[in-house]
Amino acid sequence: MAVWLNEFKKNKNYLLCVDSDGCAMDTMTAKHNKCFGPSFVKVFKITKNTQNVLDRWNEINLYQFSRGVNRFKGLAQILCELYPKDDECKTFKKWTDEARELSEASLKKQIDESGGETFKKALLWSQVTNVAIKSLPDREKKAFDGVREALKEAREKFDIAIVSSANFVAVKEEWERCGLLELCDCITTQQDGGKAHCISELINKGYKPQKIVMVGDAFGDLQAAEQNNVNFYPILVNHEVESWKNINLTLEKIINGDPVDLKKEFLDNLS
Ligand SMILES: [Mg+2]
Missing domain, CATH: 3.40.50.1000 (HAD superfamily/HAD-like)
Structure with a gap:
């Protein structure tokens, strides 16, 4: 066992x-096409060029060297590409570069210590994604x-x-x-x-x-x-x-x- x-x-x-x-x-293709990407668009309220954003999400997470990257690192990358001047996105990226552990638990700890809207949204996105993955039919997993x-x-x-x-x-x-x-x-x-x-x-x-x-x-x-x-x-x-x-x-x-x-x-x- x-x-x-x-x-x-x-x-x-x-x-x-x-x-x-x-x-x-x-499982990767279905999870990114049907869960990670759509949850990102939903939680981060992406209303412009939605399809391009979803395609970019899949590129980062499925078809480039970054394939299989931790979800929070993938999130930091697309956020910094979409909002290159946003300081909080930079702070979030820094966290994903430096934290020893990248998980919902460590993210919650970070939110308790320093707050930050992007961090809170990242946690929500992760949770929404988990629910979406759970509801994928077994044939997709x-x-x-x-x-x-x-x-x-x-x-x-x-x-x-x-x-x-x-x-x-x-x-x-x-x-x-x-x-x-x-x-x-x-x-x-x-x-x-x-x-x-x-x-x-x-x-x-x-x-x-x-x-x-x-x-x-x-x-x-x-x-x-x-x-x-x-x-x-x-x-x-x-x-x-x-x-x-x-x-x-x-x-x-x-x-x-x-x-x-x-x-x-x-x-x-x-x-
Ligand atoms: Mg893998």
């Missing part, structure tokens, strides 16, 4: 870290084909940890509903800190970095892997099922101590 980071203990010599949204879960088989096979040699920047409740619900949670040993999400921090905490459980692989779909996943000198296996956007089908080849390489370098393939596919 999957446990929190604090409770988790190393069982095997190898560790597979896996991102959730857009990597194991085929499923795992990519092949994830279950891949994790099941990997689990013979690897401990499996979810490393996600989404919120804990959403991640747990999705993985449980898709029957994947039983294949995981540890869950780390936004309240544990950023992905790089979570991987470093997992290394502290006793794994050698070369025996760890981070499986992800976004540039931030690659960066988190590089910062910790662990292997990176990309789930390529629009080729997700194929990527999951081929992961065993890379896991074998890691077990054999052979080098893994899929960075170029990943970057070429994203840009």
Whole structure:
């Protein structure tokens, strides 16, 4: 059974870290098209060029190097693009650049300490988005084909940890509903800190970095892997099922101590 980071203990010599949204879960496009973007337009009362704003939201969050960025960082970016002279937007951006934890809890703490209309709206937007995601039909929130088989096979040699920047409740619900949670040993999400921090905490459980692989779909996943000198296996956007089908080849390489370098393939596919 999957446990929190604090409770988790190393069982095997190898560790597979896996991102959730857009990597194991085929959820990103629907969430951004139907929840994050429309909630932004609603809460921040965007009335001009609405479609352009929604398209820009999707570019930032789905189709550029910033794909998979934490929701509050994505929000800060679009706010600063729309309102470049607004001081409060700049303050919000600064918070997203500097805070160790980016979650509703840390945002609430920030609001208690210094207030700020943008911060309050950001919290409301996040909450409205959560409600919208919850009301998405289950068919819009499923795992990519092949994830279950891949994790099941990997689990013979690897401990499996979810490393996600989404919120804990959403991640747990999705993985449980898709029957994947039983294949995981540890869950780390936004309240544990950023992905790089979570991987470093997992290394502290006793794994050698070369025996760890981070499986992800976004540039931030690659960066988190590089910062910790662990292997990176990309789930390529629009080729997700194929990527999951081929992961065993890379896991074998890691077990054999052979080098893994899929960075170029990943970057070429994203840009
Ligand atoms: Mg992702």
